[in-house]
Amino acid sequence: MLNYAAAVAFLSLLTPSLTSPALQSNTLISARDACAGNTADTRSEWCDYSIDTDYSEEAPETGVTREYYFELLDSNVSPDGVERYAMSINGSIPGPTIYADWGDTVVVHVTNSLADSTNGTSIHFHGIRQNYTNQHDGVTSITQCPTPVGSTITYIWRALQYGSTWYHSHYSLQAWEGVFGGIVINGPATANYDEDMGIMFLNDWDHDTVDALYLSAQTSGPPTLDNGLINGTNVYGDDDHSDQTGFRWNATWVEGSSYRLRLVNAAVDTHWKFSIDNHSMTVIAMDLVPITPFTTNVLSMGMGQRYDVVVTADQASIASSFWLRAIPQSSCSDNDSSDNIRGIIYYANSTDTPTTTGFSFTDSCEDEDVSNLVPYISKTVGDSGWSDSEAATVAFNDDSLFRWYLNSTTMVVEWVDPTILKVYNNETSFVDSNGVIEIDDEEWVYLAIQTTLAVPHPIHLHGHDYYVLAQGSGTYNSSTTLNLANPPGGTPPCFLRPTDNPGAWLMHCHIGWHTSEGFALQFVERRSEMLDLIDYNLLNSTCAAWETYTDSVSVVQDDSGV
Template identity: 45%
Template sequence: MKTSNTRARKNSGVHGAVMLKGCTKWRPTKTPALDQPPFGTPKHTKSTKSAKSTKSTKATKSTKVSSKPYATASGFTTVTTNSALSTITPISSGTTKKSTAVSSSRATASASTCASEFNKREEEEDDECTPCEGQSGSLPYCGADVNTDHYQFTPKTCRTVYYEFDITNGTVAPDGFERIAFLINGQMPGPTIEANWGDTVVLKVNNKLTVNGTSVHFHGIRQLNTVENDGVPSITQCPIAPGESFTYKFVATNYGTSWYHSHYAIQAWMGVFGPMVIHGPTSKEYDVDAGTIFLNDWSHETVDSLYDAAQDSVNGGPRIMDNGLINGMNTWGVQGSSNQTGQRFELPTQLEPGKTYLFRIINGAIQSSYKWYIDGHKLQVIGMDFTSIVPYETDIISINIGQRYMVLVKADQPAGDYWMRADNQNACDETTQADDIKAIVRYSGSDSKSVPTTTKYNYTGECVDEPLSSLVPVAKLNPTSSDVEFVEDVTLSTVDNLFKWYLSGTTFMSHYEDPTLVRILANGTAPTYAGDLVLSLPEMGKWVYIIVESAIPLPHPIHLHGHDFFILAAGNGTYSKSTPLNFNNPPRRDTAIMPAAGFLVLGFLTDNPGTWLMHCHIGWHTSEGFALQIVEGLDMIEGTVKDKCGLYDTCAKWDDWVESVAFYQQDSGV
């Protein structure tokens, strides 16, 4: 690490005054030393676990099974796969028993109050639950369908699905080139989290890393009235310290395909990520769910070592990734040569002529945008992010960082072997093997082990979203004119020879030991330190427009936590008041591209009290300050938090760990 070029953050000094009585004491942290990286694994640290194969198979510890297991390690048995309304059987039902107390006031709650509130919540959770009570229809979706407004309706399933993740140090060789990584239950990508729309999801995360904090963020999950489970260190929680655990719990109020990942610095791209599927209705029927296709870029160096160079404005800059992976696999080197290593991912499901297959495409890269397609096959797109859309046909999908698409493919080509491709778009960020990120799709009856010989599509290489005119939500919603408007100008500058991204003149900086949510619970106020970049939205039911624009010729994937947003306008050049906005059922999603040297206008309704991050999802850029936070419904936030003591306890344990090691925070804190 280039510690000579990196400034340590100063302790905010607020902890001792804001602890909750009855909770673990929260002590002020010491000013950290400048000799410990905040993420990655030091070169002298030995791996505690190795994984020679990174094939994304089911891990035996991917779930906590109750007394009524239903058969599969992933948590589900698929009962029906030939319908747009697939029925899913969870491994268990019931409610979670938390071991920590809950308090209803900030600084005056006694231990008995904590215990009283905790017991009250336990009694409420133990009440008998009747599926679909007060709702029309029956399970799985209590009468709802793809036309239902899921912002206003959530099926009452009375089901809880449980998962448990061990995050460990390990070694992987996804393309035959071995390097250290972080693993979830011994694999990369991690196990798939699955649930039904309306289910409660419980995930216990055990941090077994040697020298790193961690967290898990559920990308695109609204966390409606459950902000404490958003998993963002310095915003909603302190990091989970090594040797400690944290349990997340939320209701799946939206549905579709997504992913989860660590939000601790750039740790996600050390391997702390994986797919997530919330089953729900779709806009077109299919025969077989072919599963998730998880795309990510890959380097033969760790991303924390690359970060030193990425932020170096003198001798560094944008990095060139070595490779790309499909479901954790690819080859390295020239196809067919003696020095080629690794192996391609091969779709386990062989295509049967005439059947239609659902592919769930996820871009989990740190910097890369892809063109995804299967040679010779038409694609019918039926969903983007967590929104079902009117089906449209294309040959190829542009998928940017953090985005997801649900795509139907009909097996209507001559039986044989075909390449599935994820071509990296070097016009955005470069990858050495940009055109060799491939997997194999075979038709049924094929005993072939040969490499496909199909040819790729010709297309224009560019870093853009799918045409906005094609992304038409099935459930029609129309935004109204704005009550509140913010304009954020994106610029790039240098500080101490390090790149820093700025929004309207401020580079974002938050602090692991002083999360915004915990500060609000303790003091009733949002942070006011330099770099906090808080957009205050105190009133509910207001339409908010955020205009993000930049003259820099580089596209940025903008992601908002706590909400889907309406894409009201996007384009090249400068936004002006005369720019036409789309109020007629515009695209709704949680991640969209701000075009190169252009603008993005997004809108959302304030209906979810919490502390929500908005940021560029290029990993380097977030760490270099391209972020802001929204404090929504300040006076209502406390009433939504169910486990204040758990949040404080996590911070106390983080402080204890920080005091025991030489630690400093190198990046923006998110």
């Protein structure tokens, strides 16, 4: 069952404009030999590969290119019934889902048609490792100049992983103004299921734009938000009140069938506890990493995290409809609708409003227990001769605005002079505020991130999977016990990664306010190998367009640059 908001988004993909090349329908460029993939009873299989294939070492050669055309537009939206300005992709929020098979090549053309002359843009493909395609990581000031209004940029990458993730702008706070969408890469799975329900976004939402809220975030800390959305929709106001507006996300399930939900926390500043009343969830993947399945009733999700879960419709004897809940954790997330961010699961032909009760849980902003997050492909990681410790602190700058610091540096990088352009021009030094750590010829790198402030930070690293070696309260030091035997991915304080992907890679807190306030570093990895990978014509054309554009309009950079 589609609610109205979901139907509008779906129809926007089926009725592209005939006059705008940026709204052409998505196309399959080349074919390959037929591949059955898998069935409901053989999800561990995939063509000549399987869940036992080490996806970090090999991937199918499909010969298929999936091509997408995105246009960024100014829009008026009312996802909870209250109208406000937002940015959209092809007229919908969330934007179109990118679908590909494991091994396919993905081509995404992005046209910036925003009316506000100060808006550059970019698109980052969150969690996609971009093996040897650093330039297509889509991070302004790091891998490209912003794409100005009226211009188009093309990104090209291979789907060398499989599972569920998302894409979003990496220009200021645009990701939380509506410039985001899902990515589904079909492949094997660690559990069987009948139906794939696709991406399910969990967003916080406010009736002011995030740009309007950013000033208060800088002066007095994170603001209290008005609401939250499930796949782009929700109600606003109390139940049974005549002034309640909006629509709830809903779906109808068949008794006895099992369903895969691809959950994405796309919030600017909300840690969720996700659950479906009376139903348990089998968790089969996190952050594009297949894991040994575990079962839970309530799932804890930090900003930017993705979890794939399988749920069986086996509760018809209890009720005919059930609440699906996304609950902001009050210990780190302030929201005025904390008990009413809900969807509905119907059984059979029911249209009854649920009366079910949610599971009990402890309000907290912690990750899932790392003992449950066991990667299916087991890795024993190596110790390293190189290490560093980064302390996260917060202070006011000269304008009395909050800024985050890592080892006394708050990141500020310039839109017009991205890191890979500096490398191409053989600049061998960076200013401290660029937050650069250079790494060459190291097999493993580990980094400790710690803070004395009672604020959890979901850390996202571009270009790599990483392994969490230690996590918890206290201070990291040389005596800290490290887990080197098949450690999970997740939120540090102490993580390790291989240096196997030349490029300039951003690492940052995925709380939107914190990123803009400078909570970020970057790694320049294997500089000598970067030069042969840089497409200077692409880099120069985007930067030249941005420089020409900013010469004609007034563009003020008031954040970290990423």
